[in-house]
Amino acid sequence: MKRVPSVLWALLVFAALYLFFDRGMAPLTKALTGTPAPLPSSLVFMYAGMAAVAILLYFSVREDRWNNFLQPVLDFLRVAAPPSPAKRLSRMAVLILIPAALGWRTYLSASATPDPPSDPPGIHFNLPNQYVSVGNPLPWTEQNIREGGILYTANCAMCHGDAQDGEGLFARAGQPKPANFRDGGTIAQLDENYLYWRIKEGGPGLPQGSIEYRSAMPVWDGVLTDDQIWKIIMFEYTNAGQKPAKR
Amino acid sequence: MPLFPLFVPSVLFVLSVLFPGPSQAETLDLGRAIYMQRCFWCHGETGHGDGPSAVGMFPRPRDFVAADYKIRSTPHGHLPTDEDLLRVISRGIPGTPMPAWVKILSQEEHHALVAYLKSLSPRFAAEKPQPLPVPDGPANPEAGKEVYRKARCFLCHGEAGRGDGELTATLNFEWGIPHSARDFTRGWTFKGGHEPHDIYLRITGGLNGTPMGPYADILTDQERWDLAHYVASLDLEPSATTEDFLVTAALIEGNLPETHDGPAWQKARMLTVPLAGQIVQSPPLRWWTPSAGACNVRALHNGHDIAFLVEWDDPTGKPEPLPDSAFLQFPAQEGSKPYFLFGDSDNPVKLWHWQAGNTAEEWTATGSANTEVRPAIFQVYPSYKEGRWRVLFRRSLSGEPSFEAGKFLPVLFSVRDGANGESGNVRATSTWLYVTVERPRSFRPWLLALAYMLGAGVVELWVLAKLKS
């Protein structure tokens, strides 16, 4: 049986790893945690680079392995070896294709319109200091939650949805879209204080350093009282089937 | 005598004794529990459609006690079937706050809820609603167009189907009866679905409690089937979404158009921008029922000037009682992205304001209460036809703000329908989108590509030469 050239091994391992980073993470995380968490393309790029370096390292630590690795490539390129017409043709094709592909990529990236800035939903900001020690003064009673529900449907549901799924009547106009409280990646990752801050100060209350408000969330301070805000928060967690992160 | 026909029923009977399903009382209890957790907020404790948050909603939440259901597969005046109710619960009602519950409630919960809703009206115990048959033969939309004329659909829905008929305008804006006819060009707003099958059922059975009556006795089955296909064919406008939020001003040679239908506009990609009402201010100014649900936006530039064409549907172009108007909003300061409603105290916005009657002004605002008005440095070309405003804004690329290739400028669109009582903050608005202008054509990408190819070729030759030696 003929041995598979090690350069082919290297390529196969790299392709498998790349596929796993790019496509495999979503089903895996879904199977493990219930919510798919695909890797962002920047991370895929980084991991694939690390994989390439690791593979090259593996082959280059021992001289014989390295030679085995390089040999087929060198054979392919070396003019001196007695070439069959088929080999000669394929070598020519490879030698032309590599610069052509590089030129094509260059043309595409130079003439493409860049993507507009993307506005990720603002759950990654640090809670301002003055909100850290604020606590929910109200008990999680049925009555408070019910009052919160009435306030929620009157004030919040038009965007965040009567089903707390971020699909309210006006949600389609939201850019970024209103948060879906049923999604495990929103309020379930946050504690009540964070929600209190976001409701009270809205989009304009987000840190200004990044020059951009990333949210159309209104400022509810002055429209809703603190007690009303806490009741709404308790309703949001309860009816969306979530719990605050620190409770 | 073969005993086989008795076999299946007897097995079923034995099974049902061994594994009884939930009893009727249990189903009703479950339905009621779901109702009190999910539905009561709008539909009310007793099901009268008068829940605590029904205030300000139009259409009003359904009154389950009156059982006057609009979306049915049954004849006019009849109750809906269980399937009709299940479908509305699971899909929700587009264009209203009624959510789709399909992902949240299980099949069993859907059925329990239907049982509970039916228990709210004694009619369900007495009547057995039967669905109308729907034709499945071929349909001729051209013949449907003739039916549209013959059956006088245009009186309410308008000649072009934009819901701007004479009758709608009169009822809505002179008599104050808020019955608006469906705009057929936006299929995603059809409450009962926009497939010919759905439309056929609406035409045949009508919509209870609205001027849309049943046509079962007025048009033949085939006429209604043709008409349903004609109406479905009017659904031309794309569904509005903010997944795509970039307005690109396409580059053209020569002068920018001053009309709304020149061939130049074919070159610009059209973006359908969803618009929302007003949710923040206290109730009298809260606005859940703006008349425009979306606007279409296109942009062109010629290296000197930029033109935006904003189009939206409005059932009446009359200047009374309040004028219609439209805004384009940009950040006033380079690189900032102010709060989307008229900016904020630290981040002013610039507004291009046009108002029917041809007022064009430039506003600088730091919040809705603080606006400074200046004469416009842009031109406006408005027109109103067949239920649609088309307003063209044109300005030099340079100025404040300036439009440059490679730069992404936040932009926001907003319109007001005066006849719907909209003025001030009571309006339909988008959130921030971005606008950019197409780069002038250049050889740069070609040159770059050539340079890279040459470089790669040189490296290859070097490697080959090295291997040879």
Add this chain to the structure above:
Amino acid sequence: MKTLHPFLAVMLLAVPAPGEEPRLYNPYDRPKNGPPLTNVFHKAQPLWLWDKLKQPKHHPSARMPDFKFSDEEAMDALAYLKSIADPSFPKQEWPPWTAKTEDTMNDEELTEMMNLTDMGKAVWGNARCTVCHKANGPGGTIIGGFVDLRVGGIDLQIAQAKLERDWLYSWVKEPKSYFLDTLMPRYRLSDSEARALVEFLLRDEAFRPTTEPKPEAPGRWKALDDPSRISRGKRLIELSRCVVCHDIKGILELLSFPPRPAPPSENTVSWLFYDVRCLSCHSIEGRGGTYAPDLTSEGSRLKASWIHDFLIQPDLIRPLSQQMPKFNLSPEEAKTVADYVQQFRRDPRVPTSVPPGEAEKGRALFQSKGCVACHTTGEGPGGGVGPTLDFVADRLEPGYLFHRLKHPHAVNPFSAEPDYGLSDEEAAALSAYLLGKKK
């Protein structure tokens, strides 16, 4: 003020428990704004109806949409309206001369006609028809009326080209018998008053069309009874959704309304407000019309006795075009309304009594503060800018007078009366002085 939308309006005339404030009928809370069309063929002349169907915008105040009917289609619709008209619609006996034109009458008939129209003109004046209705004014005999879309007065300039005599009689006598939800009050006219008003409306130049004569309808009037025309007309009326605004016999009702409550029982204040349609012009707590003063707190302001007398005989306290009509209320009815206003229409800010004061001191203050520049009190000269105070004690409640003197702008922020910042003592003295001003 905006009326409640008919679909949102509470149309219930809830029966109040004893001592509870009655909820009064608001004619703007009505399901349909258009008049019923079932008997319209008895109301208007066929040619006029045909023209209205074909060209609704012929009349500037018309709010009916243009249905773009062809000549034939308008005729079809008319044929259906004729077919549903009730044959037993009440008819009156009219003297033979009423069918004649003026130049064909004999002297006796002419005199009778003139006497009747003169009487009709007086009825027209007392009923203040011009508050809502418009008429021509050759020689300025009739004031150009006030036509507010909200009050909905029908343009009577074309009465003679439009209206049928029998219908007009029943309308001025019992408007609700034809259109239950009309804004028009019932005036309790006697038979002779109603006949006089009809004659006046059908004879006086003020109600003759001044515009070009209407084009002749195409022939084939006789074909109005053709069954195929009638069924085409019915289909057309169905398709045009006339039923959204009008009640029409035989046409499927499309909108759903709460069931209509039974009218209030007679001789209660609810019934009087229902019958006379007070809230067509007046308003109470935001419900009703905008033409006449708001009644929300009139009980704190006006004396019951004055309200009673005013209802019986509305006197000239306002310019002629704004005067309240005479509704021919009985003394008992006037008392029922006055009692209701006294009991329920109160402003808690207005005191019910006045601190004692010296009338003599008030008389001096009236001169020294300059009140006399605008008001007269029946003692020597006075100004004409403000209302006369000659008999003010008959009209105003003492508490209101005191409150008004203390806070002239609390009740009406736009009042021209200066705020003198009177002390309690001064206000009490002025009140005491003015409370002596009686008939």
